[in-house]
Amino acid sequence: MAKVIAIANQKGGVGKTTTAVNVAASMAATKRKVLLIDLDPQGNATMGSGVDKYEVDATAYELLIEEKPINDVIVRNTSGKYDLIAANGDVTAAEIKLMEQFAREVRLRNALKPVMDYYDFVFIDCPPSLNQLTVNALAAADSVLVPMQCEYYALEGLTALMDTIQKLASVVNPNLRIEGVLRTMYDPRNRLANDVSEQLKRHFGEQVYRTVIPRNVRLAEAPSFGAPAMYYDKSSTGAKAYLALAGEILRRRDKAVQPPAKAS
Numbered sequence: 001m002a003k004v005i006a007i008a009n010q011k012g013g014v015g016k017t018t019t020a021v022n023v024a025a026s027m028a029a030t031k032r033k034v035l036l037i038d039l040d041p042q043g044n045a046t047m048g049s050g051v052d053k054y055e056v057d058a059t060a061y062e063l064l065i066e067e068k069p070i071n072d073v074i075v076r077n078t079s080g081k082y083d084l085i086a087a088n089g090d091v092t093a094a095e096i097k098l099m100e101q102f103a104r105e106v107r108l109r110n111a112l113k114p115v116m117d118y119y120d121f122v123f124i125d126c127p128p129s130l131n132q133l134t135v136n137a138l139a140a141a142d143s144v145l146v147p148m149q150c151e152y153y154a155l156e157g158l159t160a161l162m163d164t165i166q167k168l169a170s171v172v173n174p175n176l177r178i179e180g181v182l183r184t185m186y187d188p189r190n191r192l193a194n195d196v197s198e199q200l201k202r203h204f205g206e207q208v209y210r211t212v213i214p215r216n217v218r219l220a221e222a223p224s225f226g227a228p229a230m231y232y233d234k235s236s237t238g239a240k241a242y243l244a245l246a247g248e249i250l251r252r253r254d255k256a257v258q259p260p261a262k263a264s
Contacts, residue, residue, distance in 0.1 A: 002035070002119040003253060004112070005179050006141035009148060010164070011157045012128035015184035018219055019147045020125035021048040022239070025080035025228035026246035032120035035074070037108075038087035039133045041095070045125040046086040050079030050226035053088035061090040064107045064136065065097050070115055079227040083119075091133070098132040105132075105172045109140035130164060138165065139172040143179035147213075150183055150196035158200075178204075180252070182245065184213040211245040214238065 007020045017040065024036040038045040039060055043053035053059075056075060062068040063085060075084040098104045112122065124137040138144065144165055148154045158181070169176040181204050187193055200208050213219075216238035222229045229239040 002112075002116045002122045003143075004122040004124065004141045005143055005145050005249075006124045006126055006134075006137040007145045007147065008126040008134060008137065008161070009146055009157070010128060010130055010161055011148070011154060014149050014154065015147045015213065015219075016128065017044045017048065017125055018223075019145070019182060019184065019213070019242075020045050020123055021080060021223070022219070022228050022230070022242035023145075023245055023249070024082045024121075024123045025230055026242045027121050027123075027249070028080060028082040029230065029243070030246060030250065033118060034082035035085070035115065035119045035122045036078075036080075036082050037085040037122065037124045037137075039091065039108075039137055040087055040125055040127045041089055041091040043086065043088045043091075044223065046084065046088065047226060048223040048228070049075075049082075049084050051075055051084060051086055053086060056086040056088065059086045059088055059090050060133075061094040063111050064094050065101070067111070070111050074115075079231060095127075095131050095133050098136070105135050105139045108136040112140055135168065135172065138168050138176060141173070141176060143177050145179045145182060147182045147184045149185050150190075150193035150200070152192070152196065155196050155199060178207050179249075180209045181207055182209050182211070182213065185215045186212045187215050209245060209248055211241060211248050213241045213245070216241075 007016055009016055024034050028034045046053040058073040063073045073085055075086055078084045126134045126137045148158055214237050218233045218236035219229050219238035222232040225232050
């Protein structure tokens with residue numbers, strides 16, 4: 001059954017969509033079957049996957065509001081070699097209309113059920129705010145991957161986000177947990193970045209990924225070419241970092257499902 005990971009941070013500009021696109025592509029490169037769901041009305045993950053958000057036949061709006069079958073909404077053959085549920089401005093209306101729907105918090109969870117046995121991973125790119133779309137993502141997810149910059153305000157916001165996740169978990173998804181905290185746009189020459197990184201490791205321990213995503217111009221350029229970094233420049237440090245992250249996620253998953261060793 002698919003592992004569902006929501007990629008979320010209430011603070012914008014932390015590399016959330018870059019992470020969603022590149023970790024999905026990296027995981028697909030390991031021969032896993034991957035679905036990326038774009039729940040951000042800006043549609044950046046859609047465009048970064050080589051899909052024109054203005055030309056798609058259906059988006060997350062049709063999935064959540066019109067209850068269109070998920071297989072009719074999925075876009076195949078993206079530039080990242082993963083499947084996609086697209087987003088565009090229509091998804092803004094979905095956020096509003098969800099307020100009127102019965103069982104509105106679990107619309108996405110229920111919509112995913114027919115394909116859960118087909119995919120290995122489902123990644124959800126959440127909007128940079130706590131709204132009904134984000135609540136749907138967290139209700140459907142097994143865990144939350146939190147990208148963040150190593151800055152003071154980001155550290156402060158992370159504490160608030162963790163508190164929000166815990167409160168939501170108690171209401172809509174008791175099994176929700178933190179998948180990991182990912183340091184993005186990292187510059188090791190920056191003393192503040194190093195200080196915040198150390199604080200993160202002290203507070204969150206093994207929840208902080210060992211993989212660090214560096215500041216990298218290729219990561220910034222790739223979306224304008226409609227491709228993940230590994231297909232834009234596979235030799236770039238950014239592309240290599242996301243491949244390393246995919247490997248770390250897989251190792252953590254395998255470790256979590258291993259049976260305990262028998263006593264001799």
